[in-house]
Amino acid sequence: MTDSTKIGRRSFLKRSALAGGTLAGGTLAAPAVLAQAPLVLKMQTSWSASNIWQEFAQDYVDRVEAMSGGRLKIDLLPAGAVVAAFQVLDAVNDGLLDAAHSVPVYWYGKNKAASLFGTGPVFGGSATTMLSWFYEGGGAELYRELTQDIMGLDVEGYLGFPMFAQPFGWFKGEVNTAADLNGFKYRTVGLAADLLQSMGMSVAQLPGGEIVPAMERGVIDAFEFNNPSSDKDFGAQDVAKNYYLSSYHQASESFEFLFNKLTMEDLEPDLRAILVHSVEAVSTANTAKAMRRYSADLKWLQDEAGVTVHRTSKDILDAQIKAWDGLIPELEQDPFMKKCLDSQRAWVEQVTFYELMNAPDYALAYEHYFPGKLKL
Numbered sequence: 001m002t003d004s005t006k007i008g009r010r011s012f013l014k015r016s017a018l019a020g021g022t023l024a025g026g027t028l029a030a031p032a033v034l035a036q037a038p039l040v041l042k043m044q045t046s047w048s049a050s051n052i053w054q055e056f057a058q059d060y061v062d063r064v065e066a067m068s069g070g071r072l073k074i075d076l077l078p079a080g081a082v083v084a085a086f087q088v089l090d091a092v093n094d095g096l097l098d099a100a101h102s103v104p105v106y107w108y109g110k111n112k113a114a115s116l117f118g119t120g121p122v123f124g125g126s127a128t129t130m131l132s133w134f135y136e137g138g139g140a141e142l143y144r145e146l147t148q149d150i151m152g153l154d155v156e157g158y159l160g161f162p163m164f165a166q167p168f169g170w171f172k173g174e175v176n177t178a179a180d181l182n183g184f185k186y187r188t189v190g191l192a193a194d195l196l197q198s199m200g201m202s203v204a205q206l207p208g209g210e211i212v213p214a215m216e217r218g219v220i221d222a223f224e225f226n227n228p229s230s231d232k233d234f235g236a237q238d239v240a241k242n243y244y245l246s247s248y249h250q251a252s253e254s255f256e257f258l259f260n261k262l263t264m265e266d267l268e269p270d271l272r273a274i275l276v277h278s279v280e281a282v283s284t285a286n287t288a289k290a291m292r293r294y295s296a297d298l299k300w301l302q303d304e305a306g307v308t309v310h311r312t313s314k315d316i317l318d319a320q321i322k323a324w325d326g327l328i329p330e331l332e333q334d335p336f337m338k339k340c341l342d343s344q345r346a347w348v349e350q351v352t353f354y355e356l357m358n359a360p361d362y363a364l365a366y367e368h369y370f371p372g373k374l375k376l
Helices: 003-024 052-067 085-094 112-116 127-136 139-150 191-197 208-217 228-234 261-266 269-303 314-331 335-358 362-369
Strands: 039-045 072-077 099-102 155-162 169-171 185-187 202-204 242-245 254-260 308-311
Touching: 039 052, 039 085, 052 072, 052 099, 052 228, 052 254, 052 269, 072 269, 085 099, 085 155, 085 254, 112 139, 112 191, 112 335, 127 139, 127 155, 127 254, 127 335, 139 155, 139 335, 155 261, 155 269, 191 202, 191 314, 208 228, 228 269, 254 261, 254 269, 269 308, 314 335
Parallel strands: 039 072, 039 099, 185 202, 242 308
Antiparallel strands: 099 254, 155 254, 169 242
16 A cells, blocks of 8 residues: 555545534534534455345444444445455455455465464364454464564454354265365365365365356366355355265354454544444354354255255365374464464363363254254
8 A cells, every 4th residue: 555545545534524523513503414424434245245144244234333323334345346355355455445344265365374364274173262262362463463564464354253164065976085085176265275185176266156157167066165055045056966064174264354454543433443343243143143044044955955965074074184284384384374373272272172071962962852863
């Protein structure tokens, strides 16, 4: 970002604030509605308008606008409205966008360390574990170091909505062993691409809206995106009928809420706080909605679309862990990535011990009340 861009953006926001202050302090004849004209921020997602995640982003917007009492509005746009799905980081940094709703792995091509904030090695912690690492285990400071100190970006970001572990994905036939994966042309993103390439797959990194067309053209012959609802919206059930749940390739991801740093600095403290803490609020709302919608859409895929739902075999899961074992030493040759991975390992070792030791066997209780449904 050039100095003139920074100054121009800051001046615009300050002029807007001054204009509002002048009107508010003017004569009694000035219309009150003018004094309350909202500040409008432009936010683009990495999702198509029909993807459930665009709705999740709207849930964030609704909370921001409600809590600001109308002083702050967000113009929410789908992928492609201003820039492509993978380009939102650049657009926020350059001031084309004030904010974005995406995932860090989408800028993996700029720095592989991006993938460690959601799509990295799985040491045993869930997405909730790793989102907690971001806020309580030092992850947020490492994210700031990467984006601002190492990459020199004028952005700040927050993570929210601990995603359920991503399914291994969609295949035309059954895959029962790690050997069955050899030669597949598969879609995934980030370090998951490195992982699965090491397991014999040929990987294409594509945004969500391009997946099914690529499958139809034969560019790929298997894929994952994230969840049953998005997959259903894409039409995954029209190009494959075997859906594999459970995988270690992306088991701890969260949404990324990106903001232009200069925009945030120029906001009134309460409005800035609303933008930041609404991430926490919508994280809970997104989780509740995902539980309802993902499970309902999985049932629809089974009952209405003729999809066979499998649990990924232990042979494949074991092979994924071994593949991570082979990849981690390569990643740790980068000092910053080693620092992140050391931090994550220490957090998971401490926190997940408590989580796992304390958790009852939920599957045992489920099987008791709903016998025969699980195929673990």
